[in-house]
Amino acid sequence: MTYKKTVVTFLDILGTKDNQDFESKYKVHRAFHESMRDCQARDREEASYYRKVYSFSDCAYIFHGLRENNDYQTNEEERLIQVALFNTTLTTIRLLSEGYLVRGGISFGDAYLDDLSFFGPAVEEAFILESKKAVTPRILLSDSLGKCAKLFADKAHLECYSEANPIFNSLPKRSYIPELIQQQNNAYLLNPFYILEMEHRMQMGSHEFTHDELKSSVASTIEAQLHQYPWENPVRSKLEWMREYVANSRCSLEHPDSSFAMTRES
Template sequence: MEIAYENRVVAFIDILGFKNHINATACDLKYRAKIFSIMNYLKMIEEENYKGTYSLSDLGKEVSVFSDSVVISYPLNYRGGVPGIMLDIVYLQNTLLNEGILTRGGISIGDIIHKGNIVFGPAMIQAYTYESTCAKYPRVYVGGEVIQFGYNNPAPQNSKEYEMNFINRLLRIDPVDKIVFIDYLNQMEEFDEGRYEVFKENVDQTIRNGIQDLRPDVREKYEWLKTYFTYVFGLNKPAPN
C-alpha cells in the first residue's frame, strides 16, 4: 500500500512549563483537579472535531492531542484553512491562558500525514522547529509561507482583499525581534463583556505571579507576556458589546 503525503497547513502547540505544572499536582489537590480539567478540555477539542455538532472532520480537519501538545491541520484544498487554524489557536491560547497556562507554537505548510493520532512529515517537523526555535515566548510563530498561501487562496465566499485583511487582523509583528505571531490577546470580538473583564483580571494575575519566578528563563516569558498584555489592554479599549 502506497502512503502518500498530503499538502496541509499544520499547527503545533505546546504547553509551557508542563513538567512544573505536573509537579505542583503532587501535593495540591485543587491544582491537580485544575490540570485534570485542562487536559479534559484538550481531549474534548480532539473529540469534538470528529464527533461534535460543529465537526469539520468531513472537510479534512485533523486534531491530535499528545500529553502537553496539540496538533491541528487542514488540507490546503480547503480554502479558508489558514484563517481557520489561526482562529483555532486564538481560542486555544486564550482558553488555557485564562486558566494560567501559557502556550507556544508554530504554523507551517507542506507535506504531512495526519490521520487521528498518526502525525509525521516535513511540515510537522517545520512547525515543531518554529515552536522550539522561533517562538521562544508564549506566542505562536506563523511562517511566511503560511501567510502568503492564505492571502492567495481566500475562502470561496471571500474576496482576496477581505481574506488578506482578516488574516492581518489575526497577526502581530513583535516590535523587538520582528517575529510574526498570532495576536491572540487582541481579539476582543471573541469575548462577551463579562468574560472579557474576567479574562483580563485572570491574565493580569497570572503575569504577576509568573514574574516572581526566580528562574530567568521562566521569568522572561512572563515579562514578554506583560509587555504584550500592556500593549493590548493599555490602549484604553472599551470592552466589547
Template sequence: MNVVKYDEDNPRLINSIVCAIDILGFSQMIVNSSKNGYGDNLLREINYLINKNKQCIIPNKYSKGKIKIFTDNMVVAYPIKGDGEKELDEILENVAEYQFNLSLEGLFVRGGISMGDFYINEDIVFGPALLDAHNTESKIACYPRIILDNNTVSKLQTYINYYDVAPQKNKILIDNDGNWFLNYLNTIFKYYTECSNEYEFERVQYELLLRHKKKIEEQLFIHRENMRVWDKYVWTANYHNYFCSIHFPKEKELEIARKDLLSWPRQISNQDT
C-alpha cells in the same frame, strides 16, 4: 462537494495547514508534582482542562481536519482545498481561542504554524509540514506565542492583498524580531454574540482581560528568581499591555505595572554577608 481528507485506508501526503503547540513549563510541572506528591491531581487537572478547551479547536465537519494530543503537545491539521485561505482562517481563529482559554487557566503555550505536505491518522503524524511547524515552535517561538513560518506568512500576505480591509489583520501581530504571531487576545471580541447588550459585552471583555492579567502576574511572581523563564512572562505581559493600550486605553488598571517587568538590582544588605 469533493472534500479533501486524510484517508485511513490510503495514506498519502496532502497539502495542509499544520499547527504544533506545546504547553510552556509542563515538564517542570510533572517533576514538581512527583516530588511533592500531587501527580494524580495534576494529571486530573490537565486532563480536564485540555478536554474542556479542545472543543473550540476541533475542526468543523467541512474542513475534515484532525487533532492529535499527547500530554502537553498538540498537532492540529487542516487539509487544503483551493487556495487555503478558508482553512488558514479557521485554524488561526480556533487555535487563538484555545490559546486564550488555556491562558485564563494559567497555562501558556507556544507554537508554530506551517503549510505543506502532511498526513495524520490515529497512529501517526507525518510530513515536512509537521517538521516545519515543530521547528518553528521549538526554535523560533521562544515566548508564549504561536508563530507563522515564512511560507505561511507569504500565503497570508497574498490573502490580505485580496481585500481593501483584510479580515485576517486583527488575527495577527508582527513582533519586534519580525515574526508574525497569533493575536490570541483578539478572541475576547468573539464574546459579543453571547452578550445581550453593549454594556455587558464590555464588562465581559474587561473581566477576561483582568483575569488574563492576574494569571501573568502569578507567573511573574513564581518565576522571579529564574530569569530565563521569567523573561518569557515579561514578553507575555508586554503583549497584554500593548493589546489593552490599543483597545482599552482608558482602563489603565488592566495593564501590568511596569515595575513588575523590570529586573531591578539591589544593594548588599546584612543578610547577604
C-alpha cells in the same frame, strides 16, 4: 496514500515540566479536546475541511486539512488556513483562561496522519518553530504561512470596512481594526486575543469569556510566575515580554458594553 497539504499547529503549555499532578495534567488534556469539540460543533455538515488533535503530556498537535471528497478550488487553501488559525485562537483562549501560558508553532505543508500517528515536513517545522524559534510565550507562524495568512486577513478587513461595503454604516464602530496575524521584527505571530479584541465577549460551550476578564486572568498568571523566579533567571524576560504583550491588547469596539456575545456552541 501520500502527503497532503495540511495546517499543522504544535502547542506547548509552559512551566509544567515538573508537574506530576494528575488533576492538573487531565485539566490540560480536557482543555485541548473540549476546545476542538466546541469547534467541531459549529462545523457545517458540508464543510470542506477536517480537524484532528493529538495531545500528549502538556503538548498537542492540531491538524486542519481538506477532506478527500472536497471539490478543490483555488481559494480553498486560503479558507482552510483562516479556519485553522481562528480555531487555534479559540483553543488558546481556553488554555489562557485556565491559567496556562502557551507557546506554539504553525506551519502549512506536507503531512500524513491516520488514527495511529502522524509525520511529515510540516509536522517537524511546527515543532521547530515552537521549540527553537518562538522563545517567548507566543505562537509563531512559518514565514510563508504568515505572509499568505496576513495578506488574506488584511484584504478581508479592508473589504469589510470599506465604505463601498453596502452594510458599512451598520457595522459596529471601532477605534482600530485588530489583526489576526501580527508582524513583529520580521516574525509572524498569531494574535490569541483577536476575537475578543473584535467582539469583547464570546460564549464557547458553557464558558463565557470577555476581553477584560481574560487580560486580568493572564496578567495574574504572569505575576504569580514572576514571583517564582529570581531576577537573573532567563524565564523572567519571557514572562515580562508576555506581560507587555497582554497590556497592549485592547478591545476595538467603541462601545464594548453594548456588544453581543459571540457564541460557539458545544
